[in-house]
Amino acid sequence: MSVAVAGSSSASSATAVVCYCRAGFEPECTQEIQALAQEHALDGSIETDTGAGYVVYNCTSDETSLRGIFDWRHLIFARQSLIAFARFENLPRKDRLTPMLDALAARGEVFADVWVESPDSDAGKELTALCKSFGNAMVGALRQRKWLDTKSRKRLHVFFASGDVVFLASAEIDHSAPWPLGIPRLKFPREAPSRSTLKLEEALFVLLSADERAKWLKPAMTAVDLGAAPGGWTWQLAYRSIRVTAIDNGPMDRALLQSGLVTHLREDGFRFRPRKPVDWLVCDMVEQPRRIAALIAQWLADGLCRYTVFNLKLPMKKRFEETRLCLDIVGAHASDVRARQLYHDREEITVFARR
Ligand code: SAM
Secondary structure, three states, X not given: OOOOOOOOOEEEOOEEEEEEOOOOOHHHHHHHHHHHHHHOXXXXXXXXXXXXXXXXXXXXXXXXXXXXXXXXXHOOOOOEEEEEEEEEEOOOOOOOHHHXXXXXXXXXXXXOEEEEEOOOOHHHHOOHHHHHHHHHHHHHHHHHOOOXXXXXXXXXXXXXOOOXXXXXXXXEHHHOOOOHHHOOOOOOOOOOOOOOHHHHHHHHHHHOOHHHHHHHOOOOOEEEEEOOOOOHHHHHHHHOOOEEEEEOOOOOOHHHHOOOOEEEEOOOOOOOOOXXXXXEEEEOOOOOHHHHHHHHHHHHHOOOEEEEEEEEEOOOOOHHHXXXXXXXXXXXXXXXXXXXXXXXXXXXXXXXXXX
């Protein structure tokens, strides 16, 4: 299908995988896409700019197979992964809507919702006001044509990569990140001792399903937190009534210690081992990623924990290669490994694994 060309603008219907990522991590997101493309013998080309906050992979494969290959849940450096069915360039500024509605008419789909987004980058933030007003116009037009229905399992994404380049994608609600821009909005809990509490909260939210959280995070479970001070991660566990042994030479938050759920030991996180196996091991020590991966693998191999969430601080160079190597080390002793560069992660990724 080829969609209308208006004035000097152009529209194309070639399939493109659009991945949103942390600005600056486009090279890693690209490497991840290329690795998957190679594994599945896809033919395509990458389009990216450092700092853009997204990567586009243009290819000729059909939407359904791409959806299976680039599933957002399995990607590490992408917060959202969309399969775009149309791309517009140099849309007339007075009427960007009509060419898009023509493309939508040709698809004949009904959507539960529409999200108009721009990249999480400095340039992308300048488009926020445009996205908001365009979003209102788009919702009105979809309503008028009866193309919005809350019963639909599809969501329309209008992605303003820039003021002049726009992608349209139809995402399956159950198979795409359920937050605009792939960023869950979390509120900092006032009682938590450090902002990094949001990192563990986001990890539990993004890497586990609601069912898994209910099954695997239960009151009276036990946990060890390596590199716990001042206690942001420990707080997340104690908040769920899990008993935590917090390992750190630094001081822990007093109120947290008074909860009666936390035992603080001033020990070396690399040497500490619990007398009895625990349900959870969490680890936020700032160390070489391979050293952390080897430590976590040892705990899993020795049966000392069932579930783990840990942070890997990535080196300056070869971040993708180092990520793969570390995940292989852990994967050798885990039945399931899931990793993501979270919104609250900077030069790092967060990993969940279970025995
Ligand atoms: N997750 C914590 C929170 O939410 O408040 C923040 C942890 S901070 C990024 C890293 C901590 O790891 C520091 O408090 C540091 O003292 C601790 N640490 C580093 N190496 C350690 C080691 N070998 N043993 C125990 N703690 C260590």
